[in-house]
Amino acid sequence: MGVHAEHGRVVSGWRDRRLIDRLGIDAPIILAPMAGAIDDALAIAVARGGGLGSIPCALLTPDAARDQVARMRAAVRAPVNLNFFCHVNPPRGDDGTWRAALQPYYTEYGVGAPATPPPPRRPFDDAMCALVEDVRPEMASFHFGLPADALLNRVRATGTLVTAAATSVAEARWLAERGVDAVIAQGWEAGGHSGRFLPADPASYMGTFALVPQVADAIDVPVIAAGGIADARGIAAALLLGASAVQIGTAYLTCPESLIGPLHREMLGSEAAEATVFTNVFTGRPARGIANRLVREQGPISPDAPPFPYASDALAELKRADPADFGSLWAGQAARLARAEGAEPLTRRLAREALALLGG
């Protein structure tokens, strides 16, 4: 293992080349698609570094996603991963209990809930599917399950590598039975929204260390490890546990190319990032981040928060008034392993150091 010369050319020393070769990347490092926190700038830098750049589309219109892909295709000759949410929006219920819980903050800041709530964030749909058919990404990854068969079959027909997140062995089997080309094993450590989509006791979330080998044993397609991986040690360890590639999120959030604000950036490097929590107060679905005032006072899990994606509606003005106390500060459990560094050199360094650890 390791980079070595063979017949006069340098051969990359990754042991499991299934995803590397299929995707056409140098290193088995995938930028985690962090909706709202990154755009094509980070994807381009990771691609230049030899990893797989991802564009999160969950908060984008199809046109905005198309623009980002176009910028990336113009900037770098490299594959791209487009990521989509596959949630099902329940009917919008009465969020009066949630507004009542937030009333003291409304009073404090002189704001309120919006009179007309915004349209809920849309899951992967016909328009997004048309975008996939049009731009033909090398990989399409799904969160919160998979789209309906009719849409999924159209995605498959483009020849893209189809993958989705699993937070349990049962979810990994479910995805494999539906023919995905790879499974993202997302451990408890991961920042942002858990991709959990099958009913299960919240007390049963599995850590990356236990999840990756059990998923690798349970299914025949390659496994992408996610959650808690923020340096070369994590990459090497994940590959030894049975992963074919890793997905890295928080470590890229600290790069200058990310879109997060200075407060979030500062928090990621602070001791507060050592004790991230799993909370539903920002969107209604459990997601991991640094605890701020809203989490401490209403969460981390509030029975009053309406179901995803509606919990965020009543927070909009509070978040504008005080993003430190009412905005989400997503972070995975390994945030403090991150070093602020350009995403291109970071990707190269991670690959080089991981290969060295693996005996290269």
Next chain:
Amino acid sequence: MGVHAEHGRVVSGWRDRRLIDRLGIDAPIILAPMAGAIDDALAIAVARGGGLGSIPCALLTPDAARDQVARMRAAVRAPVNLNFFCHVNPPRGDDGTWRAALQPYYTEYGVGAPATPPPPRRPFDDAMCALVEDVRPEMASFHFGLPADALLNRVRATGTLVTAAATSVAEARWLAERGVDAVIAQGWEAGGHSGRFLPADPASYMGTFALVPQVADAIDVPVIAAGGIADARGIAAALLLGASAVQIGTAYLTCPESLIGPLHREMLGSEAAEATVFTNVFTGRPARGIANRLVREQGPISPDAPPFPYASDALAELKRADPADFGSLWAGQAARLARAEGAEPLTRRLAREALALLGG
């Protein structure tokens, strides 16, 4: 790395030999001390396989612990680890709410709570400390923090290697500041009682994958990784993450030498073991196990359960009447990676396979 011949003798290829050499073991594999589930028989087998045998003393009298150590010393020339709980027993409060919650079960089984509750399980104390001074174990490990200084200093004076469990980076720093010789980084995946001892949000438990490298970075003494490690992949990965040794529990529970009953044994190999939960219903302190009726109906976290160790008192007769539904079925998240095999050959195989994965 790997086993290789050097100057005519076989040299073990473990990269970090600090704990191996200090303890005098062949492989950096420590039997997790699982109180009530194992005794000297398993410790002897692990020691014969080249790992460190542990004798859990939390549920033993000093005399019973002394007997087990004597049997082990007579059976094998090897170091031993003695493990102790360092909890502080709060005053026994009124557990009426808990008994009321259990009343339907009492009625169903025709049993009740004991008229006179048993004495609470005692933390590490003068008598146990005298045992340590007498039998001089090569390692002493503590759970739920450390004993008071006066006791700890007596333990230290024996020359034993002192270690304790940390479930967060903050706890690891706390232990290192108090001069432990090694820290057990116990991740969210671990079966049985979490060693957590500093106040922290329950939502912040850290997975092994994130905890081990951050603890390794935060302190100067060796780290023992625990939680989710049940095969050679896990050992190799934990060492790459920065651990000097691993502690393995659930994978040894399936060995014929363990004391668990046939039901618990069968459950460890079933799909139920893929979704273990963190529950306080058996003792009052969060511990990981397979969900049975009591957990499903009253937990996993019940606000009615009295504080550790009192929750177990009211359960005693129910557990006797129906251990499947009311007994604890401790298991870590990697239970299904375990293979029923004698503990001695298992230890040797794990060491050999881990070295091979590490490039031996």
